[in-house]
Amino acid sequence: METRRSRVLDLAVLGHLAEAPMHGYELRKRLDRELGLLRAFSYGSLYPRLRAMRCGGLVEADGDRPAAGRRPRIVYRLTDDGRAALLRLLSDSAPAESDDECFGVHFTLFGRTRLEVRMRILSGRRHRLAQRLDALHQALGRLDGRGDPYTHELHRHRAEALRREIDWLDGLIERERRCAEPGGPAGPPR
Amino acid sequence: METRRSRVLDLAVLGHLAEAPMHGYELRKRLDRELGLLRAFSYGSLYPRLRAMRCGGLVEADGDRPAAGRRPRIVYRLTDDGRAALLRLLSDSAPAESDDECFGVHFTLFGRTRLEVRMRILSGRRHRLAQRLDALHQALGRLDGRGDPYTHELHRHRAEALRREIDWLDGLIERERRCAEPGGPAGPPR
DNA sequence: GTTAGCATGTAAGGAGTTACATGATTTT
DNA sequence: AAAATCATGTAACTCCTTACATGCTAAC
Structure with missing residues (x-):
């Protein structure tokens, strides 16, 4: 092991x-x-x-x-x-055991990380969230019709939250990408 | 213990x-x-x-x-x-150890729960999330100026997500409340 | 006939919490 | 003088996961 x-x-x-x-x-x-x-x-x-x-x-x-x-x-x-x-x-x-926490701590340390590494972390996280969202959508599909409405509503809401998280990551990735461009590294978010 | x-x-x-x-x-x-x-x-x-x-x-x-x-x-x-x-x-x-999971499982079982209990769970959860949001805002305040921008951005984003979650709960609570009204119990969400 | 899925379990161990134990120092 | 906060640690315990062990049944 x-x-x-x-x-x-x-x-x-x-x-x-x-x-x-x-x-x-x-x-x-x-x-x-x-x-x-x-x-x-x-x-x-x-x-x-x-x-x-x-x-x-x-x-x-x-x-x-x-x-x-x-x-x-x-x-x-x-x-x-x-x-x-x-x-x-x-x-x-x-992948990491406890992805949410792990990513959070990771992100907290971005200030001391090279751009290339930041990109890797961000897109890795994005990828895993996208997988989760996929799985959730599948689960929603399986549940459709034959599921209780509360469960359905819960998953719907979670899917939405996941979507937003992914969008957030996309924004960050975009920003980092601009940092890497000829315009010059302008620095961290905001 | x-x-x-x-x-x-x-x-x-x-x-x-x-x-x-x-x-x-x-x-x-x-x-x-x-x-x-x-x-x-x-x-x-x-x-x-x-x-x-x-x-x-x-x-x-x-x-x-x-x-x-x-x-x-x-x-x-x-x-x-x-x-x-x-x-x-x-x-x-x-309060519960692992509030997110616990609430989720709880919610999944709402179909077999009395309205009064659902209300208690929903507002309990709302209250705890509001506390968390509060604490986060305080943390943001303490960090302001003297914090690294990534950490700041992370917390900002988490606060937003929390806010949305609370709004969602408010919507649910509102719906349940309407259920309880003279108009008659219309049933679960959607 | 062999793979895939059904079905139940146990042993070892990882990760961390709570509660306890201890004592110094600063503040009220 | 008491209370809060600084400071370090340990023991016991909880909860869960992984990996292993076992064997049946259905499908290909």
């Missing part, structure tokens, strides 16, 4: 440590703030993962030194291996 | 068994079809849960008898206790 670890957490942790070294508590606060309900992580998952990353050489613990009068806290910083791992995660547009 | 079991599965299983007695394989097929990607359940979760429900007296196994030439299969049917449990689950508009 291929042990494929959660990715969302790794992505979030490595991505934020890339910005600046941090200790666990601080990291969690940031994630809480920036992920905006997209995903919350508990200490029970964060701390053990940070340790595991340390063992795996992805991060270094920057001294258990009490740092001038403060109580001891463990400041983690990315190693080169960690940075490499982050790049790998960032440029991987694979 | 308050042992609060998953609910989504219970709801789905009991809800579908209420419609007709069924064996596990069949149940799974139906769930797969009707939940339309909202939620998939594996045999690894279904079969053990059916057993547990049997032990708990929520369902009865209708004979291990091979049923005329067919290979033996275990047909489960709701007991009175199971029916009561289902009603309890159905009329519980509580």
Whole structure:
């Protein structure tokens, strides 16, 4: 069995440590703030993962030194291996376990990503959503006539939401494409 | 620690068994079809849960008898206790662990629910979504200026999606309300 | 006769949560 | 002096998935 670890957490942790070294508590606060309900992580998952990353050489613990009068806290910083791992995660547009969350975290880190990678992520996501929409339409077809109206209405509404999400992605892709054009890279959205 | 079991599965299983007695394989097929990607359940979760429900007296196994030439299969049917449990689950508009899925499954079963209960579920859901939207807006506010544009765009988009979802709920609530009016119960959506 | 679908299950393990345990520091 | 917040961690538990094990029946 291929042990494929959660990715969302790794992505979030490595991505934020890339910005600046941090200790666990601080990291969690940031994630809480920036992920905006997209995903919350508990200490029970964060701390053990940070340790595991340390063992795996992805991060270094920057001294258990009490740092001038403060109580001891463990400041983690990315190693080169960690940075490499982050790049790998960032440029991987694979299906992913929990696509919605995973894409969200990914997107949150777009500021530190190359255009080519962004494009890959965006169109990968678009493709998967399109598949979902397809499947939903098929399900709606099978249900038609012989289904209860509430179920039908639910799926209809979900299809609409999916459609809108895809349109949003198309807009983003278009914008990125314009960025790549001779006119010059104008920068991120808005 | 308050042992609060998953609910989504219970709801789905009991809800579908209420419609007709069924064996596990069949149940799974139906769930797969009707939940339309909202939620998939594996045999690894279904079969053990059916057993547990049997032990708990929520369902009865209708004979291990091979049923005329067919290979033996275990047909489960709701007991009175199971029916009561289902009603309890159905009329519980509580926060719920995984609100999106839980609401979806709930909604799928609206056909067999009293108006009063439907209203409670719908407005409960609406309330929680409104809270989420609020929190998102606050997060957007905190991020404003000092946040990266991609993160901002993501949250903006999510807020929009939330808004739409709430509007949808408002529409449904309105329709249900009309159902309750003197004009007479006209029936489900559309 | 072999593939595909019906049908039921178990074992191992992944991912994360909650609740607990502990203690320092800052604010009220 | 108490309460809030900073800070790190662990143990137990939940819930579910994957992969395996097994065997029947229908269709091709």
